[in-house]
Amino acid sequence: MFQKDLFKDKVVLVTGGRSGIGYAISQMMLELGAKVVIASRKEDLLKQAAEELSQYGECSYLACDIRESDQRTALMEKIKADNGRLDILVNNAGGQFPAPAETISENGWDAVINNNLNGTFHMSSLMARHFFIPQKEGCIINIIANIYRGFPSMVHTGAARAGVENLTKTLAVEWGDYNIRVNAIAPGTIESSGLDTYPKPVQDILGEARAAVPLKRFGTVTEIANTTCFLASPLASYISGVSLYVDGAQHLNGGDPMKLTRLMRAFTKSR
Ligand SMILES: CCCCCCC/C=C/C(=O)SCCNC(=O)CCNC(=O)[C@H](O)C(C)(C)COP(=O)(O)OP(=O)(O)OC[C@H]1O[C@@H](n2cnc3c(N)ncnc32)[C@H](O)[C@@H]1OP(=O)(O)O
């Protein structure tokens, strides 16, 4: 759909690029000519994904937990040594667990905030200081979630993603001075490997949740990759500071937001 070689000679970092949405983004960027670096925690799975992705173009990898400062620095050093530059950062790595707010421990809260808010900011800041600001050019895309009506059953990630939505606006303004564009994508429910990680109550309501989306289906990883490539491309050269909801209008009308919380309360009690 995009012009072949759209990202020729561009260097792209996709965190969480070994699976699901991140994998689809990496594949599409490679098919459009980019050099792609993927990073996530599980080294075996990461290596395997990089090997598979190499059929589409030049893909490298480094194991990195985005919550760890020394691992983020090692990733930045690798990109500098291998490529000398970075053009596009896709902050896709993230995740959480469904739980009623009153059951979330302090460590559980901190783990999710560290993963989704702190990891995203520190990665953006590091890559901006070492690449985008000296280059006077850069592009950051933050994958968040549908937090339009809060996020019942996932208060921790709702708060973290709202933080990322807001820092997207602030960085778009501050780093406009350096010709850096910063945008976010808020996927609705996407058919991806990520959904398989959720417990039975989530699996049980997927049919109902799918029917409640105004477009009557969940999204695909390709639809999130399409949006990412659009926002990273010159087609979006005047777009910065926005959060694009890619959710079949689920944020406006997506069924009973409390249903999962009630099911999780019953599930937690029964264990
Ligand atoms: C109708 C459908 C609705 C679905 C909407 C879907 C929208 C969003 C979809 C997606 O995002 S798909 C992507 C999903 N993928 C993931 O979420 C996987 C990533 N998740 C993780 O890697 C982990 O959950 C984590 C959040 C990063 C935590 O990892 P970490 O290794 O730091 O955790 P631990 O050291 O194991 O635990 C820390 C702390 O957290 C508590 N905790 C962890 N899991 C749970 C749980 N399932 N329930 C309750 N608490 C949990 C854990 O107990 C620790 O706390 P303490 O016990 O020490 O107090």
Ligand SMILES: NC(=O)C1=CN([C@@H]2O[C@H](COP(=O)(O)OP(=O)(O)OC[C@H]3O[C@@H](n4cnc5c(N)ncnc54)[C@H](OP(=O)(O)O)[C@@H]3O)[C@@H](O)[C@H]2O)C=CC1
């Ligand atoms: N699927 C959906 O419906 C939705 C997904 N999202 C978000 O989109 C993003 C991708 O999700 P999806 O592809 O579906 O799910 P996946 O679980 O397949 O992807 C999450 C990726 O992030 C990596 N990751 C998680 N934590 C860290 C960390 N601390 N450091 C480095 N890498 C990490 C994981 O790799 P590893 O385990 O090896 O670290 C994995 O590759 C996530 O942020 C997710 O929350 C948002 C809304 C809806």
